[in-house]
Amino acid sequence: MPKARDPVCGMDVDTETAIKRKIGDRTYYFCSQQCADVYEAPERELKAMKRRVAITLIAVVAVGGLRLLTLFGIVAAIMYFELVGGLSVYGLAIFIVSTPVVWVAGFSIIKGAYFSLRNRKINMDVLVATGVLAGWIYGAVTSFIPAMATDGISYLEISVGILAFVLLGKYIEETIRRRSAASIRKLLELKPTIATVLRDGKEVEVSVDELQVGDIVIVKPGEKIPTDGIVTAGYSSVDEKLITGESIPVEKKVGNEVIGTTINKTGILQFKVTRVGEDTALAQIVRLVEEAQASSAPVQRFADRVVAKFVPIVFTAAAVSFTFWYLTAGFSTAFLALLAVLLIACPCALGIATPTAILAGVGKGAEYGVLLRSGEYVEKARKLSTVVFDKTGTLTKGEPSVTDVKAYNGFTEKEVLTFAGSTEKASEHPLAEAIVNRAQEIKATLAEAEAFEALPGRGVKCTVKGRKVLLGNRKLMQEENIQAAQVEADMEKLESEGKTAMILAVDGEPAGVIAAMDTPKETAAEAIKALKSMKLEVAMLTGDNEKTAKAIATQLGIDTVIANVLPWQKVDAIKKLQSEGKVVAMVGDGINDAPALAQADIGIAIGSGTDIAKETGGIVLIKDDLRDVALGVELSKKTMTKINTNLFWAFAYNTVMIPVAAAGLLNPIYAAGAMAISSLTVVSNSALLKLAKFKFEKFNG
Numbered sequence: 001m002p003k004a005r006d007p008v009c010g011m012d013v014d015t016e017t018a019i020k021r022k023i024g025d026r027t028y029y030f031c032s033q034q035c036a037d038v039y040e041a042p043e044r045e046l047k048a049m050k051r052r053v054a055i056t057l058i059a060v061v062a063v064g065g066l067r068l069l070t071l072f073g074i075v076a077a078i079m080y081f082e083l084v085g086g087l088s089v090y091g092l093a094i095f096i097v098s099t100p101v102v103w104v105a106g107f108s109i110i111k112g113a114y115f116s117l118r119n120r121k122i123n124m125d126v127l128v129a130t131g132v133l134a135g136w137i138y139g140a141v142t143s144f145i146p147a148m149a150t151d152g153i154s155y156l157e158i159s160v161g162i163l164a165f166v167l168l169g170k171y172i173e174e175t176i177r178r179r180s181a182a183s184i185r186k187l188l189e190l191k192p193t194i195a196t197v198l199r200d201g202k203e204v205e206v207s208v209d210e211l212q213v214g215d216i217v218i219v220k221p222g223e224k225i226p227t228d229g230i231v232t233a234g235y236s237s238v239d240e241k242l243i244t245g246e247s248i249p250v251e252k253k254v255g256n257e258v259i260g261t262t263i264n265k266t267g268i269l270q271f272k273v274t275r276v277g278e279d280t281a282l283a284q285i286v287r288l289v290e291e292a293q294a295s296s297a298p299v300q301r302f303a304d305r306v307v308a309k310f311v312p313i314v315f316t317a318a319a320v321s322f323t324f325w326y327l328t329a330g331f332s333t334a335f336l337a338l339l340a341v342l343l344i345a346c347p348c349a350l351g352i353a354t355p356t357a358i359l360a361g362v363g364k365g366a367e368y369g370v371l372l373r374s375g376e377y378v379e380k381a382r383k384l385s386t387v388v389f390d391k392t393g394t395l396t397k398g399e400p401s402v403t404d405v406k407a408y409n410g411f412t413e414k415e416v417l418t419f420a421g422s423t424e425k426a427s428e429h430p431l432a433e434a435i436v437n438r439a440q441e442i443k444a445t446l447a448e449a450e451a452f453e454a455l456p457g458r459g460v461k462c463t464v465k466g467r468k469v470l471l472g473n474r475k476l477m478q479e480e481n482i483q484a485a486q487v488e489a490d491m492e493k494l495e496s497e498g499k500t501a502m503i504l505a506v507d508g509e510p511a512g513v514i515a516a517m518d519t520p521k522e523t524a525a526e527a528i529k530a531l532k533s534m535k536l537e538v539a540m541l542t543g544d545n546e547k548t549a550k551a552i553a554t555q556l557g558i559d560t561v562i563a564n565v566l567p568w569q570k571v572d573a574i575k576k577l578q579s580e581g582k583v584v585a586m587v588g589d590g591i592n593d594a595p596a597l598a599q600a601d602i603g604i605a606i607g608s609g610t611d612i613a614k615e616t617g618g619i620v621l622i623k624d625d626l627r628d629v630a631l632g633v634e635l636s637k638k639t640m641t642k643i644n645t646n647l648f649w650a651f652a653y654n655t656v657m658i659p660v661a662a663a664g665l666l667n668p669i670y671a672a673g674a675m676a677i678s679s680l681t682v683v684s685n686s687a688l689l690k691l692a693k694f695k696f697e698k699f700n701g
Helices: 033-040 042-069 073-079 089-105 107-118 124-144 156-177 179-188 281-296 302-329 331-345 348-368 375-383 391-395 413-424 430-441 474-479 485-496 524-533 546-556 567-579 591-599 611-616 628-662 668-691 695-700
Strands: 003-005 012-014 019-023 026-030 082-084 194-199 202-207 216-219 228-234 236-239 250-252 269-275 370-372 386-390 396-407 449-455 459-464 467-472 500-506 509-520 537-541 560-562 584-588 602-606 619-621
Touching: 042 089, 042 156, 089 107, 089 124, 089 156, 107 124, 107 156, 124 156, 124 302, 124 331, 302 331, 302 628, 331 628, 348 370, 348 628, 348 668, 370 628, 375 628, 386 391, 386 567, 386 591, 391 396, 391 509, 391 537, 391 546, 396 413, 396 430, 396 485, 413 430, 413 449, 413 459, 413 467, 413 500, 413 509, 430 509, 467 474, 474 500, 485 500, 485 509, 509 546, 524 537, 524 546, 524 628, 537 546, 537 567, 546 560, 567 584, 567 591, 584 591, 584 628, 591 602, 602 628, 619 628, 628 668
Parallel strands: 386 537, 386 584, 537 560, 584 602, 602 619
Antiparallel strands: 003 012, 019 026, 194 202, 194 216, 216 269, 228 269, 236 250, 370 619, 396 509, 449 459, 459 467, 467 500, 500 509
């Protein structure tokens, strides 16, 4: 039977029996209705969980209030007033409060336990449901038949308390898990919905879903390219930053490939469709994100794996204890021993050990602008060996800046920028904006350009203050018979440094050379230095050419450069590092980084980047400060230490107390109290993370 992977929980499911949902061009398969709901409407499912948590917490307060009323004189007399057959006002009130909570708010856990047992598997839901139902059944029986209660205490409130702890932990975990579905949905929303197609010589608007390979599509300036294809007519520059990460628009002419979801900037393009639906570059990215997220998340959490072995031991201990005490002391004592074992074994502390530590880590990180997303990522921080940075928009500013200005033949640098800035003032091209910005920085007075003409693939020419101005590449100079040999040495040097160099000619002679490139962020070099001080290998991964990438790497002190890689190849690069035994963190900011962020052991997303990158990353840097990468790694390690400590105490508590309960030495109410104390210990230990000191918090001073 064909298999597929549930995009929410990562479990393998049979495609014939799984729950199916078609979203966009793809069909998704889910192991359960809950996973399908989480994927299709994560916010709605989360709100439902939030309501269940709120109901149980209100019930805890209510039963606590009722218990408190029994301590005050005349009120206590009313509370213990016998209604019928030994049933008191207090007993009825507790029953009325607890019953809907257990069977409505706790239904998801009871249902989860049922399906787990039906599939011959044991998870934490089985033990929680057993403890909750045992407490509720015994409490209900003793409320209506007080004679069966040996200690005069109802255990209905205990079942409510157990539910409150467990549901709170599940809510925190679900808040984190649902983001995987959200990131994929946002990727799918990038696709345009309408395309303009040539049909019988006329332009017709059709749904993108109706496009077929071979269709001729027309894209006007400012429109998104609806799918992948090959240009058949026209010339334009296309912003491919969303897909490739390249900050400078790419010139497209006949024969060039265009990618769906990229943005046409200047001219009209006509292209032939080569890929549609699941074959497009965007669909490929979506698929890679899904596969990487599912493979990086364990099918069962660590706690569930342990519980699968732990629960049979608990049930065996409870059965042995019940049998022994039934034969030696009767049913009442035996049932109390059974209940004590189940309650003391209920893994509430285990259930909240990871979420509370993550919550404390998130709170601490928020103070510094570092957001931790999941225990699955912080767990890997201990063994982290390599940090890989995307270049464009992550290490660099994501847009070109003028880096060099050379002047010739009596012109000054200010005059070169004045002529170039006047020429490019009306252009929206990133290189033009960089030149204008630099001219404005030096307070150059820019004039209006006349007779402006854009020359595709070469540059521009115009007249400024009556003087003929050319700005472009060598090909333009050759066409206009400009003797530019004297600038060639500077051009070659600048280009060897990965910069884009342009020649300015005024009245037929070279006046200057202007070079621009995407420059590093101010904090990049210090961030790299901090990571190296932690004995971590640092690498750069980029879609840019190797020359440009190495120029940036040299400035920042990065030794390893992986260049000329497309988004789907970035995943392969991360996999290759992992195959070498390295634990890899990927730092990125764009849609093109999403698959690599998901594939990496730890995905670190820059807060100034796209929502998709942030949803896919396991650590999100709220500020655009790369130095926080080191702080995020340090915070992850300390959070993992707290998780391990919490798990140790949770298991140690169960290991020590179960034999005590089985021996009949622990009253069930004390067992429930001890369970609560265990949970409180875990919460308190997690809270201590707020007081921890960090080596790299100096960056936030």
